[in-house]
Amino acid sequence: MIKFLFDKDTWQEVYDSITKNKVRSILTMVGVWWGILLLIGLLGSARGLENSFNRLFGDFATNSVFIWGQSTSKPFKGFQEGKRVQLSINDAYKVRDNVEGIEFVVPRNRNNSLVIKGLLSGNFTVYGDYPLLDKVQKKKLIEGRFINQTDIDENRKSVVISDNIYKQLFEKDEEVLGEYIRINGINFKVIGMFKGSGNVGPSSDIHIPFSTFQQIYNQGNKIPFMMITGKPESDIKQIENDAKLMLKNLNRIHPEDKRALGSFNLGKEFGKLTGFLKGMQFLTWFVGIATLIAGVFAIGNILLITVKERTKEIGIRRAIGATPFEIKRQIVVEAVFITMIAGLLGILTGGWILIALDSAFGQGSDAIIVNASVSIAIVFVALIILIVLGTLIGLIPAFIATSIKPIDALREE
Incomplete structure (x- = not known):
């Protein structure tokens, strides 16, 4: 598997698949990009509000x-x-x-x-x-x-x-x-x-x-x-x-x-604020992950269309000796790659938005949002979620691709 990932032909095929229809590929990534952007942006904003509340309460014992x-x-x-x-x-x-x-x-x-x-x-x-x-x-x-x-x-x-x-x-x-x-x-x-x-x-x-x-x-x-x-x-x-x-x-x-x-x-007042922040963080994770799942499903649907368009190509590869596992592996790699690229773009965009929020609202003693940011741990969790979802959604078109008999795929027009 490691050798496969470092194989130049593997990534050439991924590149050809993505660039074959650029508009469709970009639209495919938008859902995942938007989901991760929401997740990073809302979690960072919640952290900024929490920092603002902590500064408001100062050094008082909150109880x-x-x-x-x-x-x-x-x-x-x-x-x-x-x-x-x-x-x-x-x-x-x-x-x-x-x-x-x-x-x-x-x-x-x-x-x-x-x-x-x-x-x-x-x-x-x-x-x-x-x-x-x-x-x-x-x-x-x-x-x-x-x-x-x-x-x-x-x-x-x-x-x-x-x-x-x-x-x-x-x-x-x-x-x-x-x-x-x-x-x-x-x-x-x-x-x-x-x-x-x-x-x-x-x-x-x-x-x-x-x-x-x-x-x-x-x-x-x-x-x-x-x-x-x-x-x-x-x-x-x-x-x-x-x-x-x-x-x-x-x-x-x-x-x-x-x-x-x-x-x-x-x-009592501090308890109300912390309860609000916890509710906001839960809602953020729910909305962000739901949007991510919707975006990943969109990638799955596009890959189904791509598999349909590549039926003859898959039939030829099967006829010259490619195993079902190799076909599945290639399609899953494409799904994970598209998901990861969209996710990384979402993380970068979310980071820029948090920087802009901090510049606009995080300055001065009466700042609404203070040091809006997300931890590295949250970024890693988001990336792991993307990899898992990308792998799972890639398996659907992968199994469909290998379910077609080579002779039937070669007859496909």
């Missing part, structure tokens, strides 16, 4: 929920409707210790402040945070470090900023570590800078120790919101419901009051 206090909508235990709900650090700790499935609870503080560096200034949201935040919202540090426990224990005037803040308050190429910025009239030493990312959840560009925040803003134990992260196997929706119920009990809120506590379930 998370944010909870904050609002105003009550029902009177309860002597409190009138409209009572402002104020969460506390103790609430966060009790939720952490009593709700099943929780991995981390991160109490957070925030306030808008004027931030000054030399002659440059701006109004930004300043967050008071614990070192634990770096576990649930991993910071991509460019320089320095994030807040540590010593910063908390000693109420240090330390600050970690994003590169977005650096661009607004520092001169180009200016050193950042060890420099001071003024927050709420107090000097803070920059101990780290990270790459800003993520558009989901609160935007975090300036972080100071939680304990320091409590002092300078006189917050006491009050917190505006908390971030809860569930264990990988836990149901984040159930965690949200249990945490809200406990917070209602702690703050004397009616159990059926739906307005008193606000929340954003990142895990």
Whole structure:
């Protein structure tokens, strides 16, 4: 078989068969070309959307929920409707210790402040945070470090900023570590800078120790919101419901009051998006393979016509000693060759389309499709599918070609 594939006469015969009717050969390849183009193009686009979603969610632990206090909508235990709900650090700790499935609870503080560096200034949201935040919202540090426990224990005037803040308050190429910025009239030493990312959840560009925040803003134990992260196997929706119920009990809120506590379930939203992406990938494989099969069947039909036209030629070859296996082998090789050429053209065209999509829609922070691409493994799978389908479809005209007796084939006009 190997010798046959490297035989010059084999490929000369394939070439003659294809070029005998060029228009028909091209039309034969279009179905397979279109099928593989759809498969590569749609799978690449799905990957680009997935990358866009991942960038949107940034570095947040996706199995998370944010909870904050609002105003009550029902009177309860002597409190009138409209009572402002104020969460506390103790609430966060009790939720952490009593709700099943929780991995981390991160109490957070925030306030808008004027931030000054030399002659440059701006109004930004300043967050008071614990070192634990770096576990649930991993910071991509460019320089320095994030807040540590010593910063908390000693109420240090330390600050970690994003590169977005650096661009607004520092001169180009200016050193950042060890420099001071003024927050709420107090000097803070920059101990780290990270790459800003993520558009989901609160935007975090300036972080100071939680304990320091409590002092300078006189917050006491009050917190505006908390971030809860569930264990990988836990149901984040159930965690949200249990945490809200406990917070209602702690703050004397009616159990059926739906307005008193606000929340954003990142895990739930992420699950919706991943479900959509999986559905899109399944549909892509289904449509692509169905189109491929239709294209390969078209090749089979054309080969049946070709076999019919070559009946006399096949009869002559049989009469001079060609075996049925040799006739079948030649026709199967033609089928696989046509399928492979059309498939490779489809892969190349699909790749060009993905490059064009990335150039048109994959640039900037609000890109819809980010790095649209397919893996080498998918390309190999597509090629294997083409080879298998081409071989199977080539067997049909091959068996028909060898079913004709040589004497009958020689009589064919």
